[in-house]
Amino acid sequence: MATQHARSAARLMLAPAVILLLGWMLVPLTMTLVFSFKQYLPLRGGDLGWVGFENYVRFVTSSAFWPSIWATLIIVGGVLVITIAFGIALALLLDQPMWGQGIVRILVIAPFFVMPTVSALVWKNMFMDPVNGLFAHLWQFFGAEPIQWLSQASLPSIVLIVSWQWLPFATLILLTAIQSLDSEQIEAAEMDGAPWRSRFIHIILPHLSRAITIVLLIQTIFLLGIFAEIFVTTQGSFGTRTLTYLIYQRVLESQNVGLGSAGGIYAVILANIIAIFLMRIVGKNLDA
Amino acid sequence: MARAVTTQRKALNTLAAWTVGLLIFFPILWTILTSFKTEAAAIADPPVFLFFDWTTENYSAVMQRSDYAQFLWNSIVIAGGSTVLGLIVAIPAAWSMAFVPSKRTKDILLWMLSTKMLPAVGVLYPIYLLFIRLGLLDTKIGLTLVLMLINLPIIVWMLYTYFREIPGEILEAARMDGASLRDEILYVLTPMAVPGIASTLLLNFILAWNEAFWTLNLTAAKAAPLTAFIASYSSPEGLFYAKLSAASTMAIAPILIMGWFSQKQLVRGLTFGAVK
Amino acid sequence: MGRITLDKVTKSFGEVNVIPPLDLTINDGEFVVFVGPSGCGKSTLLRLIAGLEDVTSGQIRIDGEDATRMPPAQRRLAMVFQSYALYPHMSVRKNIAFPMKMAGLPEDEQKRRIDSAAKALNLTDYLDRRPGQLSGGQRQRVAIGRAIVREPSAFLFDEPLSNLDAALRVGMRLEIMELHKRLATTMIYVTHDQVEAMTMADKIVVLRAGNIEQVGSPLELYREPRNEFVAGFIGSPKMNIFGGNPAQQHGAAKIGVRPEHIAASTETGTWEGVVGVAEHLGSDTFLHVHETGLAETVTVRVDGELPVKHGDRIFLTPEADKIHRFNEQGLRA
Ligand SMILES: Nc1ncnc2c1ncn2[C@@H]1O[C@H](COP(=O)(O)OP(=O)(O)OP(=O)(O)O)[C@@H](O)[C@H]1O
Ligand SMILES: [Mg+2]
Numbered sequence: 059m060a061t062q063h064a065r066s067a068a069r070l071m072l073a074p075a076v077i078l079l080l081g082w083m084l085v086p087l088t089m090t091l092v093f094s095f096k097q098y099l100p101l102r103g104g105d106l107g108w109v110g111f112e113n114y115v116r117f118v119t120s121s122a123f124w125p126s127i128w129a130t131l132i133i134v135g136g137v138l139v140i141t142i143a144f145g146i147a148l149a150l151l152l153d154q155p156m157w158g159q160g161i162v163r164i165l166v167i168a169p170f171f172v173m174p175t176v177s178a179l180v181w182k183n184m185f186m187d188p189v190n191g192l193f194a195h196l197w198q199f200f201g202a203e204p205i206q207w208l209s210q211a212s213l214p215s216i217v218l219i220v221s222w223q224w225l226p227f228a229t230l231i232l233l234t235a236i237q238s239l240d241s242e243q244i245e246a247a248e249m250d251g252a253p254w255r256s257r258f259i260h261i262i263l264p265h266l267s268r269a270i271t272i273v274l275l276i277q278t279i280f281l282l283g284i285f286a287e288i289f290v291t292t293q294g295s296f297g298t299r300t301l302t303y304l305i306y307q308r309v310l311e312s313q314n315v316g317l318g319s320a321g322g323i324y325a326v327i328l329a330n331i332i333a334i335f336l337m338r339i340v341g342k343n344l345d346a
Numbered sequence: 347m348a349r350a351v352t353t354q355r356k357a358l359n360t361l362a363a364w365t366v367g368l369l370i371f372f373p374i375l376w377t378i379l380t381s382f383k384t385e386a387a388a389i390a391d392p393p394v395f396l397f398f399d400w401t402t403e404n405y406s407a408v409m410q411r412s413d414y415a416q417f418l419w420n421s422i423v424i425a426g427g428s429t430v431l432g433l434i435v436a437i438p439a440a441w442s443m444a445f446v447p448s449k450r451t452k453d454i455l456l457w458m459l460s461t462k463m464l465p466a467v468g469v470l471y472p473i474y475l476l477f478i479r480l481g482l483l484d485t486k487i488g489l490t491l492v493l494m495l496i497n498l499p500i501i502v503w504m505l506y507t508y509f510r511e512i513p514g515e516i517l518e519a520a521r522m523d524g525a526s527l528r529d530e531i532l533y534v535l536t537p538m539a540v541p542g543i544a545s546t547l548l549l550n551f552i553l554a555w556n557e558a559f560w561t562l563n564l565t566a567a568k569a570a571p572l573t574a575f576i577a578s579y580s581s582p583e584g585l586f587y588a589k590l591s592a593a594s595t596m597a598i599a600p601i602l603i604m605g606w607f608s609q610k611q612l613v614r615g616l617t618f619g620a621v622k
Numbered sequence: 623m624g625r626i627t628l629d630k631v632t633k634s635f636g637e638v639n640v641i642p643p644l645d646l647t648i649n650d651g652e653f654v655v656f657v658g659p660s661g662c663g664k665s666t667l668l669r670l671i672a673g674l675e676d677v678t679s680g681q682i683r684i685d686g687e688d689a690t691r692m693p694p695a696q697r698r699l700a701m702v703f704q705s706y707a708l709y710p711h712m713s714v715r716k717n718i719a720f721p722m723k724m725a726g727l728p729e730d731e732q733k734r735r736i737d738s739a740a741k742a743l744n745l746t747d748y749l750d751r752r753p754g755q756l757s758g759g760q761r762q763r764v765a766i767g768r769a770i771v772r773e774p775s776a777f778l779f780d781e782p783l784s785n786l787d788a789a790l791r792v793g794m795r796l797e798i799m800e801l802h803k804r805l806a807t808t809m810i811y812v813t814h815d816q817v818e819a820m821t822m823a824d825k826i827v828v829l830r831a832g833n834i835e836q837v838g839s840p841l842e843l844y845r846e847p848r849n850e851f852v853a854g855f856i857g858s859p860k861m862n863i864f865g866g867n868p869a870q871q872h873g874a875a876k877i878g879v880r881p882e883h884i885a886a887s888t889e890t891g892t893w894e895g896v897v898g899v900a901e902h903l904g905s906d907t908f909l910h911v912h913e914t915g916l917a918e919t920v921t922v923r924v925d926g927e928l929p930v931k932h933g934d935r936i937f938l939t940p941e942a943d944k945i946h947r948f949n950e951q952g953l954r955a
Contacts, residue, residue, distance in 0.1 A: 068446035071438030082495045086469035156360040165367035171601040173556035286558035290580040322468025329463040519707035523721035524695040537711040
């Protein structure tokens with residue numbers, strides 16, 4: 059459809075969004091790129107000149123680098139696996155006939171409305187505190203030694219907190235997808251005598267593939283950048299220093315902008331690798 | 347479901363779902379309950395659930411400690427402003443993509459989404475410098491702009507998926523009827539897409555409200571929203587559970603209440619318009 | 623006024639050429655029907671005239687004025703879409719008023735035209751309803767109402783009746799024809815229903831793959847189809863077309879005979895065959911005759927009363943002066 063007139067109007071109306079995002083992407087990124095080749099210490103002399111690839115080399119050879127990549131991948135991967143697995147289970151449960159479905163749905167999606175700083179603080183102090191936290195009381199009740207959650211099991215704790223925040227989203231998308239599954243299709247399979255397990259694998263799961271893709275895409279976008287959850291809980295200690303947090307520390311805590319910028323470029327590269335990978339899947343699934 | 351379900355089965359489902367639902371909701375419930383306890387009751391061993399002396403002293407204490415109204419106002423302005431601004435930029439863009447698609451439409455859309463993957467921390471310092479230079483640091487307008495930009499891809503995407511459900515013939519009819527492009531968008535497309543726009547608005551308001559990287563790093567005192575208000579409880583004060591809970595409740599209450607009143611649009615919005 | 627001229631108009635979508643160079647003149651007040659098989663470019667042609675698509679080359683003139691680059695709004699044409707394309711968020715009244723509101727007509731004039739359109743279209747009781755609360759026929763009437771209040775120089779209809787059930791379709795067909803008689807405004811009407819084409823048109827334009835195969839009045843097309851395609855397309859049931867021996871006897875590569883121009887008899891005739899299915903419509907009966915050696919099936923219209931059944935022998939005789947002859951290229955000889 060559309061005439062030349064409409065097409066030029068369309069280009070004109072798309073322009074602001076594209077230009078804004080392009081600027082938002084290119085301007086700071088170029089600056090980061092420039093800084094990454096400099097010795098730049100704002101509090102200790104400022105711009106101290108070009109240093110070539112030194113920052114890049116220092117960033118990857120620092121002992122904190124690989125652990126930060128691992129921490130990032132574990133947190134993102136862990137949360138994805140947990141939210142998708144539990145999301146499917148929960149969606150299947152919520153799809154069943156019951157009383158008060160609307161209220162249960164509200165209860166389940168509520169965590170999404172809680173700002174990350176609040177949820178991190180609440181979990182850290184009121185649940186995971188080794189003395190006064192509810193978990194400590196629970197462990198004591200069963201005669202077990204309370205766990206120092208955020209130091210002994212720091213990564214799982216963070217994964218738990220973040221999963222709690224994102225489970226509602228995964229559940230809701232998957233639930234919507236399940237509800238759109240033709241019940242006749244399931245009934246036909248039931249008539250054919252397909253046991254529950256194969257009905258799940260051959261009918262429900264394929265039907266959910268698009269929804270799962272969406273969950274994967276959106277959550278990865280948000281999870282790669284999680285910050286507040288670490289900022290208010292461990293401050294990056296006990297192995298919870300993600301790449302994001304490591305760069306943050308380089309820039310703001312050690313005030314080494316050059317080094318942090320090199321890290322930033324690494325993060326951009328990592329994000330791009332993941333993005334390309336994801337867009338491949340999503341691009342294919344988006345039209346279906 | 348077309349099938350009749352036995353009452354017993356339904357009761358079992360109900361029991362299971364409510365248990366899981368309450369379990370997931372429990373941290374919020376516990377926070378709200380604790381906010382009404384005395385500090386002593388908040389750390390009582392064993393914990394008390396409902397039978398304690400209810401008090402509102404924590405709320406007064408929190409109000410005294412910091413100017414809640416100021417933080418709240420900043421949150422509303424920043425989240426609301428960035429969402430509305432985002433819609434103004436995104437509606438024309440989504441119109442273009444949905445009704446005048448070209449070979450590149452999908453690529454542009456995916457590119458927009460991919461800008462969201464750009465690690466914020468990678469560009470924190472440049473933005474910080476730019477903000478100082480432009481005098482935007484610790485201003486509501488600066489933060490509004492940043493949050494608009496980071497949510498813009500999501501807004502465009504959501505609107506695009508909603509717009510695509512609207513038959514192009516109706517817009518063509520408007521064109522035949524003498525509507526200019528502006529009229530077409532203002533009088534025909536936008537009213538028809540109200541449910542989708544409402545969902546987009548709500549979801550992005552929440553995302554902006556809860557955003558915690560830029561709001562923590564680009565504000566100090568004047569423009570700090572509720573995320574910063576609550577982050578100030580992260581160290582020693584955090585040990586005062588009742589006050590922490592009161593502050594937390596005050597930070598999330600506006601969104602929870604809003605969510606309660608706009609369930610339908612929110613549920614739709616929460617799926618990012620991606621599944622039907 | 624409403625004279626529309628297409629001058630060497632072409633349209634391509636990317637590589638695909640949908641309309642080859644096409645010339646056509648539509649006179650003021652004419653009811654013109656575009657017919658042709660699905661995908662032949664009827665809608666595309668209509669949308670080119672409406673200005674919803676750009677022509678790739680060529681010129682479109684409306685009342686002598688070059689409209690090729692005019693936006694749809696300025697062409698003073700009104701279009702009725704197959705899907706009705708009503709504004710679902712507006713009441714019927716607002717829907718009808720919309721074009722007038724866009725044109726900035728005064729309120730009282732708007733009201734006057736709405737009332738008269740509503741009266742003419744039997745919509746008076748529904749003015750405050752939303753389109754979603756109307757039946758298909760009522761929706762179509764609202765779409766027509768929205769078109770007439772603009773007092774356009776021509777109406778464009780793209781298969782307006784194809785979403786309606788058969789009974790309603792006949793009724794609406796009559797209403798549109800009456801409207802045309804009353805307003806005497808040019809109407810261009812796209813359909814692939816050849817009954818609509820025959821009954822409504824002053825002039826039929828038969829299209830195939832973007833080409834105009836023939837232009838003429840319904841009876842011209844019926845009596846003297848210019849080629850085999852038009853012959854097969856106009857008339858229902860389809861004309862019988864035979865090649866081979868019987869055609870050669872008439873000095874043509876192919877001949878065509880309409881079912882209504884073949885006489886059937888149980889005793890004697892030119893051709894002989896076996897009765898397959900007999901469709902009894904009451905007024906007429908259509909026999910599908912096999913094993914004639916002419917074609918797979920020959921369709922014949924006979925009197926409702928002819929006592930034949932499946933498997934009976936039957937004799938067929940074409941009316942000599944109603945035989946259409948076609949040459950190798952399928953053109954009328
Ligand atoms: N936007 C487009 N891009 C590419 N090809 C198109 C486009 N619109 C139409 N076509 C092609 O042009 C040809 C004519 O389409 P058109 O819709 O005009 O047919 P039609 O005669 O109206 O058919 P129908 O009776 O099914 O409505 C078709 O082959 C179609 O595939
Ligand atoms: Mg068509």
